[in-house]
Amino acid sequence: MFFKQLRQQTRQDRQDNRLYFSSLVVAIVAFYTLLSLPQQDVMLYLRTLESEALQKLFTLLPLVFFLSLFFVFCLVYLANKAALERRRKQLGLYLMSGMRPRRLFARLMLEALWNSGAALLLGLPLALLLTEATSLVTAKIIGLDLLQHHFSLDLSALWLTIMGFSAVLLLSMALLSSHYCRQVPANLLRPQIWRQQRPGKQWVLRLALTTGVALLLLAYVGGIYWLRRFDLWLTALILLAGICGTFLLYQGLGGWLGRAAQQRSRSRSGLAIFNQRELQEHALYEHRTLAVASLLALLALSCVSFGIGTGFSRLQAQARTVDFSIEATQEEVTSALAPAETQQDIAALYPMYLSYFDFQDSSAQFSWSQLTSAIRALPASEAQQSLLTNLANRDAPYLIALSSYNNLCTSAGLPTLTLSDQQALLYTGFTDSQALTQVLPQALNATPTLQINGQAIQLLPRLESINLVADRAITIYLGLIVSDRNYQRWSSDKSLNQPFCWNLKLSEQLVEQDGLIQAITRLQQPLDAAGLTYDSYLSGIGRRLFYTVAASYLTIYLGVLFLIIANTLSGLKYLQQLQQTSRRWQTLLLLGAQITDLQAAWQKQIIQYFGLVMLPALISALFAITAMFTSFLKLPAGVSLGQVAAVSAAALLGFAVIEWLYIRSIQHSASRQLQQLASADRDGVFE
Amino acid sequence: MTTTRILEVKSLSKNYGQGPNRTEALRGISFEVLEGEFLGIMGASGSGKTTLLNCLATMLRPSSGQILLNGQDLAALTGPALADYRGQVIGYLFQEFELLDNLTVRENILLPLLLHHRPRAEAETSLSIVSGWMGLEDLLEQFPVQLSGGQKQRTAAARALISQPSLVLADEPTGQLDSVNARQLMDRLALIHESEHKTLIMVTHDSAAASFCSRILFIQDGQLYHELRRQPQESRQDFYVRLAATVTQLGGGQAHVL
Numbered sequence: 007m008f009f010k011q012l013r014q015q016t017r018q019d020r021q022d023n024r025l026y027f028s029s030l031v032v033a034i035v036a037f038y039t040l041l042s043l044p045q046q047d048v049m050l051y052l053r054t055l056e057s058e059a060l061q062k063l064f065t066l067l068p069l070v071f072f073l074s075l076f077f078v079f080c081l082v083y084l085a086n087k088a089a090l091e092r093r094r095k096q097l098g099l100y101l102m103s104g105m106r107p108r109r110l111f112a113r114l115m116l117e118a119l120w121n122s123g124a125a126l127l128l129g130l131p132l133a134l135l136l137t138e139a140t141s142l143v144t145a146k147i148i149g150l151d152l153l154q155h156h157f158s159l160d161l162s163a164l165w166l167t168i169m170g171f172s173a174v175l176l177l178s179m180a181l182l183s184s185h186y187c188r189q190v191p192a193n194l195l196r197p198q199i200w201r202q203q204r205p206g207k208q209w210v211l212r213l214a215l216t217t218g219v220a221l222l223l224l225a226y227v228g229g230i231y232w233l234r235r236f237d238l239w240l241t242a243l244i245l246l247a248g249i250c251g252t253f254l255l256y257q258g259l260g261g262w263l264g265r266a267a268q269q270r271s272r273s274r275s276g277l278a279i280f281n282q283r284e285l286q287e288h289a290l291y292e293h294r295t296l297a298v299a300s301l302l303a304l305l306a307l308s309c310v311s312f313g314i315g316t317g318f319s320r321l322q323a324q325a326r327t328v329d330f331s332i333e334a335t336q337e338e339v340t341s342a343l344a345p346a347e348t349q350q351d352i353a354a355l356y357p358m359y360l361s362y363f364d365f366q367d368s369s370a371q372f373s374w375s376q377l378t379s380a381i382r383a384l385p386a387s388e389a390q391q392s393l394l395t396n397l398a399n400r401d402a403p404y405l406i407a408l409s410s411y412n413n414l415c416t417s418a419g420l421p422t423l424t425l426s427d428q429q430a431l432l433y434t435g436f437t438d439s440q441a442l443t444q445v446l447p448q449a450l451n452a453t454p455t456l457q458i459n460g461q462a463i464q465l466l467p468r469l470e471s472i473n474l475v476a477d478r479a480i481t482i483y484l485g486l487i488v489s490d491r492n493y494q495r496w497s498s499d500k501s502l503n504q505p506f507c508w509n510l511k512l513s514e515q516l517v518e519q520d521g522l523i524q525a526i527t528r529l530q531q532p533l534d535a536a537g538l539t540y541d542s543y544l545s546g547i548g549r550r551l552f553y554t555v556a557a558s559y560l561t562i563y564l565g566v567l568f569l570i571i572a573n574t575l576s577g578l579k580y581l582q583q584l585q586q587t588s589r590r591w592q593t594l595l596l597l598g599a600q601i602t603d604l605q606a607a608w609q610k611q612i613i614q615y616f617g618l619v620m621l622p623a624l625i626s627a628l629f630a631i632t633a634m635f636t637s638f639l640k641l642p643a644g645v646s647l648g649q650v651a652a653v654s655a656a657a658l659l660g661f662a663v664i665e666w667l668y669i670r671s672i673q674h675s676a677s678r679q680l681q682q683l684a685s686a687d688r689d690g691v692f693e
Numbered sequence: 694m695t696t697t698r699i700l701e702v703k704s705l706s707k708n709y710g711q712g713p714n715r716t717e718a719l720r721g722i723s724f725e726v727l728e729g730e731f732l733g734i735m736g737a738s739g740s741g742k743t744t745l746l747n748c749l750a751t752m753l754r755p756s757s758g759q760i761l762l763n764g765q766d767l768a769a770l771t772g773p774a775l776a777d778y779r780g781q782v783i784g785y786l787f788q789e790f791e792l793l794d795n796l797t798v799r800e801n802i803l804l805p806l807l808l809h810h811r812p813r814a815e816a817e818t819s820l821s822i823v824s825g826w827m828g829l830e831d832l833l834e835q836f837p838v839q840l841s842g843g844q845k846q847r848t849a850a851a852r853a854l855i856s857q858p859s860l861v862l863a864d865e866p867t868g869q870l871d872s873v874n875a876r877q878l879m880d881r882l883a884l885i886h887e888s889e890h891k892t893l894i895m896v897t898h899d900s901a902a903a904s905f906c907s908r909i910l911f912i913q914d915g916q917l918y919h920e921l922r923r924q925p926q927e928s929r930q931d932f933y934v935r936l937a938a939t940v941t942q943l944g945g946g947q948a949h950v951l
Contacts, residue, residue: 268797277808280795283800286795587795590794593791593793594808596779597852598778599776600772601772
């Protein structure tokens with residue numbers, strides 16, 4: 007009997023709160039997806055390439071998990087509070103019938119446990135399905151054919167998901183149940199007095215609105231102009247201004263909406279005024295919830311934008327010029343790669359000569375002065391200033407021997423360069439620096455000369471930027487490609503026998519036949535066997551893949567979670583008010599409103615309500631994203647704004663779809679309630 | 694007073710529940726109401742008077758019988774016709790006011806007209822008339838929570854009257870009011886009844902409020918069992934005395950004593 011009642015009650019709860027229950031299922035899916043990340047195929051593969059960075063990421067996961075748990079706890083607490091409020095009378099009757107508070111508490115906890123079990127039973131299979139699908143799709147998108155997919159069930163993730171989720175649900179229910187069970191029955195049985203509209207102190211609301219808008223403007227401007235200084239206090243101030251501004255804005259909006267309704271009440275039809283008053287009521291009495299939901303939506307939008315931005319800044323394709331950069335002597339390299347079958351896999355093997363300018367030489371002199379003059383002659387800009395500062399702090403650039411660079415060009419299928427002893431070319435590995443890729447070439451157009459050891463060396467009007475090594479063995483801010491003779495004269499390697507590394511390029515035939523990853527893996531074997539230190543192009547792929555996966559996974563995960571919580575929170579509050587004020591709709595029916603008119607008004611009201619939450623979030627997000635991209639998140643020079651805009655538009659579309667789904671779900675629930683009212687009409691709704 | 698029949702109730706029955714739980718709230722009630730009449734319906738708690746009023750207001754569907762308003766059968770009303778009937782043909786005064794607490798007094802009173810898309814100028818004119826009748830001119834921008842019980846009921850009365858309904862139905866309109874406010878409300882309703890020749894049907898078990906009526910129907914256990922008419926020259930005080938005596942005679946007060 008007891009369990010039958012329990013089952014019926016929990017089924018009823020789930021039916022009454024479909025939106026909330028669906029959000030719980032999504033939360034379970036999100037938890038498992040996050041926690042099983044280390045065991046997913048892509049991560050297992052990346053671990054072989056970037057184990058250190060991955061380890062750092064994995065240490066972040068518990069933090070993100072507990073943060074998510076906290077947000078889900080807030081959601082569960084609010085939703086359960088609303089559910090128990092609806093059951094006040096029932097709880098009062100239980101107590102009046104002699105049920106002991108302790109027993110009532112146990113009953114409520116059992117209900118929570120039952121609901122938690124139901125959500126887990128639905129959520130976990132979905133989570134497994136999703137993680138498997140994600141693994142397969144990611145592997146497909148990234149083109150990692152070697153990923154041999156196998157079904158994985160991460161038991162520790164499963165266990166943590168179940169424990170974390172149930173703990174959150176039970177803790178919130180325990181806190182709420184203890185409150186309700188301590189009440190005297192009369193308190194619970196007394197009909198709950200629904201708040202009634204009070205005009206409130208208008209000047210307070212006006213002050214809140216003005217201060218809120220002013221603080222938000224301060225946060226917007228501050229975000230764009232001061233965030234780039236990376237000052238902790240300024241950043242905290244901007245955040246505080248934004249958060250307080252949002253809260254005050256919503257507090258003040260109640261008054262503003264009321265004034266607008268009063269002005270419009272002389273010109274608009276009955277239900278339009280009614281809708282506006284309902285909206286005003288939400289702002290007056292739920293302004294804190296609206297502010298929290300709006301801030302969560304802002305966080306969601308910012309997280310996803312950050313994810314896209316970070317993904318882009320790491321995703322920039324690195325041209326494949328070298329497959330291996332081996333740090334060893336010529337003898338060691340030739341001996342390791344001596345076998346005939348290895349030899350046929352190699353298209354090119356050459357020493358990369360690059361070295362510091364040799365200031366040990368007493369006659370050494372180096373001057374940038376003509377180049378800096380040419381840069382100064384350009385229109386003033388931040389990038390120009392940064393370039394000048396950098397040059398002022400550098401005595402001389404790296405020297406790169408022309409023969410090495412030409413070998414690189416040949417193996418990359420590019421034309422070789424010709425330089426006389428009086429000429430040189432500037433080189434940079436920082437291809438995402440605007441100063442180097444946009445300002446410097448303009449200055450080079452003036453063909454300035456460098457003064458090296460008393461000799462004038464003309465700089466050719468182009469900037470080279472082909473990768474010198476396979477991965478990140480070296481990234482040169484500014485280098486100088488010079489003839490081999492000049493290299494020998496100006497570097498410490500006078501006899502040209504101390505290469506920085508040996509570059510190796512695989513035969514294209516092998517790459518085509520086995521695929522790049524397999525081919526690189528195959529050549530790693532003799533190098534590993536010889537105990538040589540090397541960098542491979544694969545590390546670059548791995549690192550970019552890691553950053554992309556890490557950035558997109560974590561930020562989009564948090565973004566979606568925030569969005570779901572924001573929507574569930576605002577949706578629940580809306581439905582709660584709807585339920586508590588259903589008598590108003592009955593009165594409207596009795597005053598002669600038609601069901602179709604009520605339905606239309608209801609649909610409109612829901613859109614207006616969500617607009618009230620989302621519009622300030624969207625405006626704030628616009629400024630937050632601008633602030634991000636003008637401060638700590640700069641796009642690399644090669645990435646076009648169009649690409650970012652396209653991905654952002656797709657993300658925004660995703661948001662719009664999630665938002666639409668929520669609005670439709672609320673409209674559906676509201677419509678169901680209205681239909682219940684309509685069908686009860688003339689059957690004693692007022693009895 | 695004209696002698697046009699505005700309302701005919703024929704063999705009206707209303708049952709709640711089924712099988713052993715079936716309760717007969719109305720058992721074949723029949724009566725007529727003339728245009729301009731102020732009809733009171735009295736009876737003990739559970740006698741069926743509110744059920745009768747709710748059937749007239751289309752809030753309840755009768756189990757059998759007919760209600761004809763100006764010859765139109767209310768059972769046949771559905772959709773827009775039902776909405777028009779509720780919003781334009783009748784005005785309803787609830788015991789608990791049923792004001793929308795998030796709308797101002799002005800917005801509450803105007804609601805029935807605006808729901809039926811009546812021209813704004815006409816609505817504003819009607820508003821000034823009914824708010825004048827009910828003495829609400831200075832309270833139009835207030836919210837219900839700022840009003841006293843009497844002011845709330847006068848607002849609800851203004852809302853019931855604004856669409857110039859053919860029939861005003863009132864369910865215990867003084868039930869939530871103190872004697873001063875109840876008297877004020879009844880004075881105003883009586884004045885409107887006199888000056889505008891409105892037809893009013895009021896359910897009450899307050900003899901003082903019922904003394905404003907021109908005719909009283911007494912209901913017991915879902916059936917009409919007595920009728921009392923106020924004589925043309927009879928003062929309200931005299932009618933009250935007669936009414937109180939009748940209530941005592943008929944055992945209205947004793948009905949609660951089993």
